[in-house]
Amino acid sequence: MNDLDLVRELAAGLPLAPRPYAEVAARLGASEEEVLARIRAMLADGRIRRIGAVPNHYALGWTANGMSVWDVEDAAVGELGPQVGALDFVSHCYLRPRRPAWPYNLFAMVHGRDRAEVEAKVARIASLLGGAARAHEVLYSRRILKKTGLRIA
Amino acid sequence: MDELDRRIVNALQGGFPVSPRPFEEAARQLGTDEATLIARLRRLLEQGVLTRFGPLFNAERLGGAFTLCAMAVPRQDFERVAAIVNSFPEVAHNYEREHRYNLWFVVAATDTARLRQAVAAIETRTGYSVLDLPKLDEYFLDLRLAA
Numbered sequence: 084m085n086d087l088d089l090v091r092e093l094a095a096g097l098p099l100a101p102r103p104y105a106e107v108a109a110r111l112g113a114s115e116e117e118v119l120a121r122i123r124a125m126l127a128d129g130r131i132r133r134i135g136a137v138p139n140h141y142a143l144g145w146t147a148n149g150m151s152v153w154d155v156e157d158a159a160v161g162e163l164g165p166q167v168g169a170l171d172f173v174s175h176c177y178l179r180p181r182r183p184a185w186p187y188n189l190f191a192m193v194h195g196r197d198r199a200e201v202e203a204k205v206a207r208i209a210s211l212l213g214g215a216a217r218a219h220e221v222l223y224s225r226r227i228l229k230k231t232g233l234r235i236a
Numbered sequence: 237m238d239e240l241d242r243r244i245v246n247a248l249q250g251g252f253p254v255s256p257r258p259f260e261e262a263a264r265q266l267g268t269d270e271a272t273l274i275a276r277l278r279r280l281l282e283q284g285v286l287t288r289f290g291p292l293f294n295a296e297r298l299g300g301a302f303t304l305c306a307m308a309v310p311r312q313d314f315e316r317v318a319a320i321v322n323s324f325p326e327v328a329h330n331y332e333r334e335h336r337y338n339l340w341f342v343v344a345a346t347d348t349a350r351l352r353q354a355v356a357a358i359e360t361r362t363g364y365s366v367l368d369l370p371k372l373d374e375y376f377l378d379l380r381l382a383a
Contacts, residue, residue, distance in 0.1 A: 090298060096290035099274050099281075102256055115256060122254050122291065130297040133250035136277070137288040143245070150333065150340070161373075168375025178373035179304065185337075185367055190304075222333040222340070229322045229330035229341070 084113040086130075089121055097134075145194045149201040149221040151208060152187035159215035160189055166211055167191050172204045186218060198223065237285065240268060244276055245285065295344065296371075301351040302344050305358070306337040306367040314338065317362045326354040337367060 088111055098106040104122070105115040125131040140148065155163060160178060167189065168176035175192040191208055195201035205221055237245075243266055253261045263273040280286045296302055309317045314332075321327055321341055330341040343358075345351040359366050 090293060093291050096288045097252075099259075099278050099289065101259060101270055101274070103258065104254070104256065119254055119256075125291075126254065128297070129294055131291045132294050134252040134254065134291045135250045135289070136245055136248045136280070136286050137290075137292060138245055138249065139284055139287045142283070142285045164373065164375040173376060176375040177304075177371045178375070179369040179371060182367055182369070185306075185369070220335070222335045222337070224331045224333050225338075226332040227330075228318050228332055228339075229327060 084111040084117065084121075086121055086125065089118065140194060144196050147195040147198045147201045148224040149193045149195070149198070149205065150224070151191045151193055151205050151219060151221045153189040153191070153208070153212060153219040154181075154186045154217045155189045155212060156215045156217070157188070163212055163215055164189055167208055170204075170208065170211070173208070187220070189216075193221075237280075240266070240272075241276060241280060241285070244273065245280065248277075248289075300344055300346055301348045302342060303351060303355065303368055303370040305341050305343055305355060306369065307339040307362070307364045308337050309339050309362075309364060317364060320362050321358060324354060324358060326351070327358075 089107070092107050092111055097103040100106050102115070104118045108115045108118040111118070122131065122134075126134070140146070164176060164178055167173060168191070172193060172195075173191045174194060175190070177190045178188060179190055181188050193201050193204045193208075195204060201221065201223075205219075209216065209219065247266060248262060252258055255261060257270070259273050260270040263270045266273065268276075277286070277289055281289060307317065307321075318330065318332070318339060321339065322330055324343075326343050326345050328342045328344050330339070332338060333340050343351060343354050345354055355366055355368055
């Protein structure tokens with residue numbers, strides 16, 4: 084067994100059984116101890132972000148999904164980006180390049196039970212960024228076209 | 237969903253034990269037992285409240301090349317273009333968004349050369365240019381959704 088075998092075996096999730104790691108080990112012809120050690124190592128170096136339940140946003144009522152995009156001064160984004168990312172309602176926050184037709188360099192994904200909730204959260208990001216953000220927009224998702232089948236957002 | 241389901245969803249979005257009897261350990265902290273926790277998780281998955289139960293991988297740390305792409309597609313051509321984009325195995329996620337740039341998708345490949353090839357092939361086959369926005373830095377902590 085190597086790490087890649089283990090990643091493939093775990094792609095669909097952990098077996099829902101009293102000794103899930105032992106089951107995974109048996110499928111890979113390895114010991115439970117080895118599986119536990121490899122998973123701990125992947126958690127430690129960040130190849131595994133976390134282990135647990137992955138909820139369906141829609142099923143939990145988080146139906147509004149807004150990708151907020153911001154044109155933040157280059158000199159300030161290195162300091163402000165992590166502050167935006169640390170907000171508890173921001174699920175993903177990335178620095179990306181600007182393009183001639185695209186002025187926005189900071190992307191922050193915001194979820195809410197409705198658009199008013201997303202807008203209130205976006206307003207908090209705006210006040211955090213202050214004058215360093217020259218412009219922003221919120222791109223709401225309308226449909227997931229690929230990922231978990233087609234769903235109307 | 238009852239109160240126990242809610243506690244399970246809220247408490248188990250991370251930190252699941254990496255030990256021989258993890259459900260038993262987690263159940264004890266939730267004030268329930270191993271068999272009940274396993275049965276509840278099975279039902280939450282069947283109901284679609286959970287999409288998965290297990291490790292959440294950081295795909296980039298596992299290796300490979302990724303980028304976020306956007307396209308501005310006229311309304312009347314949207315379904316055709318979305319279907320072409322979806323047909324690429326390199327396209328992992330694809331969302332329709334309300335904006336002039338209305339098609340947003342993530343392209344993943346084993347290396348940068350293959351990533352560039354896939355993006356170029358998407359442009360050729362759809363006839364639209366792609367806004368290629370690779371990640372330069374990442375700032376987030378993982379979100380945990382309240383049930």
